[in-house]
Amino acid sequence: MSEAVLAETPVFSVNGLWKVFGPKADRIPADPELTALDPADLRARTGCTAAVRDVSFDVRKGEVFVVMGLSGSGKSTLVRCLTRLIEPTAGTLAIDGEDVRAMDKPRLRELRRHRAAMVFQHFGLLPHRTVLDNVAYGLEIQGLGKAERRARAAEVVAKVGLEGMEQRRPSQLSGGQRQRVGLARALAVDPEVLLFDEPFSALDPLIRRDMQEEVVRLHREEGRTMVFITHDLSEALKLGDRIALMRDGKVVQLGTPEEIVGSPADDYVREFVRDVPREQVLTVRTAMRTPTDGDAVTGPAVAPDATVSEAIEAVARAGEPARVVDEGRCLGVVDADGLLGVVAGTAKEAV
Amino acid sequence: MAAITVFSPRTLPAVLKHRAVHKLGLLALAAAVLVPLANARWTGGAWPDALTVDLTKPLTEASTWIVDNRDTHPLFLYFFGHVSNAIVLAVRAVYLVLLAAGWAGVTALGALVAWRVAGLRLALGTVAAFLTCGWLGMWVPTMQTLALMVVAVAASVVVGALLGLAGGLSDRLNRALRPVLDTMQVLPAYAYLLPVVLVFGMGVPAAVLATVVYAAPPMARLTALGLRGADKEVLEAVRSLGATARQGLLTARIPLARKELLLGLNQTIMMALSMAVIASVIGAGGLGDRVYQALASVDVGAALAAGIPIVLLAVVLDRVTGAAGNGSTSAEPRRTGWLYALVAALAIAVAGRLMGRLDWPDAWTVRIAEPVNRAVDWMTAHLYSGVPVIGGTADWAAHFTTWVLNPLRDGLTWLPWWSVLLLVAALAWLIGTWQTALTAVLVMAAIGVLGVWTPALDTLSQVLAAVAVTLVIGFATGIAAARSDRLERALRPVLDVFQTMPQFVYLIPVVALFGVGRAPAVAAAVVYALPAVVRITTQGLRQVDAAAMESSSSLGATSWQQLRQVQLPLARPALLLAVNQGVVLVLAVVIIGGLVGGGALGYDVVFGLAQGDLATGLVAGAAIVCLGLMLDRVTQPTERRTKKGA
Numbered sequence: 001m002s003e004a005v006l007a008e009t010p011v012f013s014v015n016g017l018w019k020v021f022g023p024k025a026d027r028i029p030a031d032p033e034l035t036a037l038d039p040a041d042l043r044a045r046t047g048c049t050a051a052v053r054d055v056s057f058d059v060r061k062g063e064v065f066v067v068m069g070l071s072g073s074g075k076s077t078l079v080r081c082l083t084r085l086i087e088p089t090a091g092t093l094a095i096d097g098e099d100v101r102a103m104d105k106p107r108l109r110e111l112r113r114h115r116a117a118m119v120f121q122h123f124g125l126l127p128h129r130t131v132l133d134n135v136a137y138g139l140e141i142q143g144l145g146k147a148e149r150r151a152r153a154a155e156v157v158a159k160v161g162l163e164g165m166e167q168r169r170p171s172q173l174s175g176g177q178r179q180r181v182g183l184a185r186a187l188a189v190d191p192e193v194l195l196f197d198e199p200f201s202a203l204d205p206l207i208r209r210d211m212q213e214e215v216v217r218l219h220r221e222e223g224r225t226m227v228f229i230t231h232d233l234s235e236a237l238k239l240g241d242r243i244a245l246m247r248d249g250k251v252v253q254l255g256t257p258e259e260i261v262g263s264p265a266d267d268y269v270r271e272f273v274r275d276v277p278r279e280q281v282l283t284v285r286t287a288m289r290t291p292t293d294g295d296a297v298t299g300p301a302v303a304p305d306a307t308v309s310e311a312i313e314a315v316a317r318a319g320e321p322a323r324v325v326d327e328g329r330c331l332g333v334v335d336a337d338g339l340l341g342v343v344a345g346t347a348k349e350a351v
Numbered sequence: 352m353a354a355i356t357v358f359s360p361r362t363l364p365a366v367l368k369h370r371a372v373h374k375l376g377l378l379a380l381a382a383a384v385l386v387p388l389a390n391a392r393w394t395g396g397a398w399p400d401a402l403t404v405d406l407t408k409p410l411t412e413a414s415t416w417i418v419d420n421r422d423t424h425p426l427f428l429y430f431f432g433h434v435s436n437a438i439v440l441a442v443r444a445v446y447l448v449l450l451a452a453g454w455a456g457v458t459a460l461g462a463l464v465a466w467r468v469a470g471l472r473l474a475l476g477t478v479a480a481f482l483t484c485g486w487l488g489m490w491v492p493t494m495q496t497l498a499l500m501v502v503a504v505a506a507s508v509v510v511g512a513l514l515g516l517a518g519g520l521s522d523r524l525n526r527a528l529r530p531v532l533d534t535m536q537v538l539p540a541y542a543y544l545l546p547v548v549l550v551f552g553m554g555v556p557a558a559v560l561a562t563v564v565y566a567a568p569p570m571a572r573l574t575a576l577g578l579r580g581a582d583k584e585v586l587e588a589v590r591s592l593g594a595t596a597r598q599g600l601l602t603a604r605i606p607l608a609r610k611e612l613l614l615g616l617n618q619t620i621m622m623a624l625s626m627a628v629i630a631s632v633i634g635a636g637g638l639g640d641r642v643y644q645a646l647a648s649v650d651v652g653a654a655l656a657a658g659i660p661i662v663l664l665a666v667v668l669d670r671v672t673g674a675a676g677n678g679s680t681s682a683e684p685r686r687t688g689w690l691y692a693l694v695a696a697l698a699i700a701v702a703g704r705l706m707g708r709l710d711w712p713d714a715w716t717v718r719i720a721e722p723v724n725r726a727v728d729w730m731t732a733h734l735y736s737g738v739p740v741i742g743g744t745a746d747w748a749a750h751f752t753t754w755v756l757n758p759l760r761d762g763l764t765w766l767p768w769w770s771v772l773l774l775v776a777a778l779a780w781l782i783g784t785w786q787t788a789l790t791a792v793l794v795m796a797a798i799g800v801l802g803v804w805t806p807a808l809d810t811l812s813q814v815l816a817a818v819a820v821t822l823v824i825g826f827a828t829g830i831a832a833a834r835s836d837r838l839e840r841a842l843r844p845v846l847d848v849f850q851t852m853p854q855f856v857y858l859i860p861v862v863a864l865f866g867v868g869r870a871p872a873v874a875a876a877v878v879y880a881l882p883a884v885v886r887i888t889t890q891g892l893r894q895v896d897a898a899a900m901e902s903s904s905s906l907g908a909t910s911w912q913q914l915r916q917v918q919l920p921l922a923r924p925a926l927l928l929a930v931n932q933g934v935v936l937v938l939a940v941v942i943i944g945g946l947v948g949g950g951a952l953g954y955d956v957v958f959g960l961a962q963g964d965l966a967t968g969l970v971a972g973a974a975i976v977c978l979g980l981m982l983d984r985v986t987q988p989t990e991r992r993t994k995k996g997a
């Protein structure tokens with residue numbers, strides 16, 4: 001993503017967002033004494049659960065923004081707050097610069113109908129409808145005629161690879177196919193942003209990989225903005241342009257996969273990313289050093305955002321250090337020592 | 352590890368005993384203080400006169416006032432009058448349509464509906480059932496009952512669905528409705544008759560309204576249940592797509608509740624049939640009236656001729672609506688099928704008309720009344736008494752009355768009134784909570800206050816005897832069926848049929864076998880309640896955790912040990928539910944037994960209706976309600992559990 005994109009208004013702009021469940025939840029975000037308590041104490045004192053605590057982030061246009069955390073860390077609550085399926089307790093929330101919390105009911109419905117569509121962990125399909133009518137459901141809600149919505153639904157069904165299954169019912173599909181229907185239903189309304197709440201957690205590992213690739217493909221083809229919730233670190237690293245790592249309702253670190261793995265913000269994150277194969281996440285920038293006179297200009301060229309493991313392959317094949325080249329300009333050099341240091345985790349942590 | 356699984360059930364009663372001792376101690380303490388006080392003021396065993404309130408006068412006055420003002424007071428002119436007229440008109444209209452369609456048209460329509468909804472076999476069954484009705488010479492009464500049913504079911508479904516919708520959408524309304532509907536579910540049908548008669552007088556409007564009041568609650572309950580039970584994530588998905596509340600209701604919540612709605616329809620139809628038949632005592636006409644008249648003159652043959660169509664109607668209606676609930680969900684491809692079916696039915700009706708064959712031809716009927724009565728006469732002569740060794744059925748009934756019912760009734764009436772209250776409190780508290788115990792004691796005391804303590808205890812004695820017999824036979828059969836797949840398979844169709852039959856019908860065979868009196872009433876109650884008890888017991892035992900069973904057999908337990916130590920303790924909730932259901936069902940029929948000489952409260956109601964002495968009938972009706980509540984609470988294992996299960 002280039003600077004031009006960064007300058008645009010973010011799709012979602014979240015600032016100081018709170019969601020507290022329980023009696024008289026409103027008072028909690030405002031009371032510094034209560035906000036200082038940890039979750040167990042807060043529950044004991046007030047009977048309330050703060051599922052989302054003072055969360056701020058922007059979702060940029062066209063990016064895949066991943067929210068990751070263990071079960072119970074508040075991810076589902078957070079993503080539901082974005083379209084006010086759950087009413088936030090405090091904070092500001094804007095979509096394309098428009099205040100979501102100030103929207104009245106018709107405006108909010110408009111937002112849900114056209115601008116943000118969601119894919120659910122357990123699919124949330126209507127069992128009494130066929131695949132085609134499930135996919136067309138969002139369009140039906142918008143008031144489209146039967147013929148038109150079915151025609152559009154049929155296109156989307158084909159796009160997610162479910163041709164020939166239009167007349168089946170959800171109960172006749174496998175888990176992976178059901179989630180394709182869920183995905184198609186969200187795509188059919190052509191939303192500006194797709195929200196996923198752990199969409200693949202209920203699927204078998206092989207199917208899950210297929211579905212992840214499906215999402216990568218869709219993103220590559222359409223460039224649609226996505227907010228993707230997961231508890232699976234490898235999924236987060238695979239899909240995310242940027243990742244927000246949540247713990248107990250707070251965002252403990254927000255950054256690119258490389259930043260999260262390369263420079264964990266605290267011990268919790270470090271523990272989280274400990275087993276990640278670093279060479280597959282970190283880029284050669286981490287292992288790069290400035291070229292010295294002694295370096296040959298003959299080494300293989302690698303792009304700056306190539307992963308370390310790609311560089312290792314290039315260096316090993318050529319038998320000499322590789323040059324990091326961006327638009328014809330040589331930024332630096334990576335050699336076997338530097339690359340090894342990254343893999344071993346002994347290199348200084350990148351910024 | 353296995354040992355823990357096996358023996359944990361045995362530790363449960365120990366804990367229970369501990370708590371039970373606690374409760375009984377408290378109760379004994381309260382009794383020690385209160386009983387001497389009560390005894391000092393009001394001596395004697397029966398309910399003290401000083402504590403009764405005589406409602407006869409005000410009730411008589413009220414009923415006289417209503418009778419006097421029925422044609423003049425604006426409330427009647429502008430509200431009840433319209434309701435009454437609308438009902439009469441609607442029933443009349445449906446009846447005329449049914450007659451105009453002719454027997455061929457009605458049979459064809461019934462068969463085609465059954466065919467569309469439930470398939471060919473049930474369609475053939477429907478045809479056979481309708482033809483049998485005509486063949487028995489009961490075509491016209493069957494149509495009268497059907498007309499009343501159609502109107503009553505339609506009204507019940509509308510009322511029930513609206514209430515259910517309210518309860519399903521609003522938590523507050525649900526909390527308010529729930530206990531009312533739960534309570535209505537346990538009250539005997541008879542309790543509903545008198546209040547409607549008081550307002551509307553005897554006749555079709557009263558019968559329809561009583562039926563609606565009786566049949567609407569299951570629809571309301573199941574509608575609310577279905578709407579509340581919808582998958583949360585589906586609803587969230589619907590909301591996330593920007594659906595309005597109305598869209599969500601129409602496209603998701605109601606379709607998702609389809610199964611419950613159809614089950615509600617099924618239960619409403621079955622209860623409506625049951626009540627439409629009973630309501631013959633308040634002027635419903637039709638098949639029930641034929642049975643009622645025949646029973647009044649102990650004409651078993653005529654009762655049977657009208658009873659068989661009732662049973663056939665019940666079975667057909669239950670199977671067809673039940674099949675609708677289990678069927679697959681596709682709606683669209685079937686539309687054309689429905690169209691063909693309707694056209695075919697219409698064609699047959701028109702054909703029947705053109706051939707001048709609207710009424711069932713007399714030549715095609717058989718009079719079964721006479722041969723049946725001859726058979727009954729033969730039975731009376733040969734089986735009633737004096738059969739060598741085993742005695743006769745009338746002897747049995749007499750013995751049962753002398754050796755069981757009389758001592759039980761005398762014992763209950765001999766007991767000081769406060770000790771009955773104490774017993775009720777102890778039982779209710781042991782099984783339930785202090786709230787249930789308090790309700791039970793209060794409603795029992797209300798019976799005394801109403802001044803019908805003695806007849807109520809008479810009814811209670813019949814209920815207790817019937818429940819005891821039902822439970823002995825029911826548990827034995829249930830255990831046997833749980834242990835033998837063959838037996839269960841053989842029993843299932845029998846139970847299915849028995850569970851669908853209206854209460855009234857059970858009186859016919861017992862009168863044939865045992866004559867009239869209290870014993871036949873008890874017998875009818877036993878037969879009516881047995882299927883439910885057997886079924887619940889079997890299911891409860893079969894659902895016992897397979898792991899616990901396996902671990903106990905791996906320890907080498909004999910099957911008897913397994914039953915006693917694992918299955919029965921683990922099935923305890925189901926067994927308690929069986930007791931509760933048994934009690935509720937028995938009471939309903941014991942009350943109806945007033946028609947065949949059961950006496951007590953049931954007789955008071957019938958007497959009140961027959962003599963126009965509504966005060967007596969109303970008091971008896973109120974006492975029945977109290978008795979029903981008391982028996983339900985006394986057998987209701989911790990309210991919370993039953994609520995969840997329902």
Ligand SMILES: Nc1ncnc2c1ncn2[C@@H]1O[C@H](COP(=O)(O)OP(=O)(O)O)[C@@H](O)[C@H]1O
Pocket residue numbers: 021022049050051069070071072073074075076077078
């Ligand atoms: N409706 C609710 N009422 C009360 N507490 C809730 C509710 N929904 C979620 N929570 C609590 O909020 C916390 C975060 O839940 P959730 O957002 O579902 O986490 P995640 O999706 O990360 O597993 C949990 O502690 C959960 O118990």
Ligand SMILES: [Mg+2]
Pocket residue numbers: 075076077198
């Ligand atoms: Mg979640």
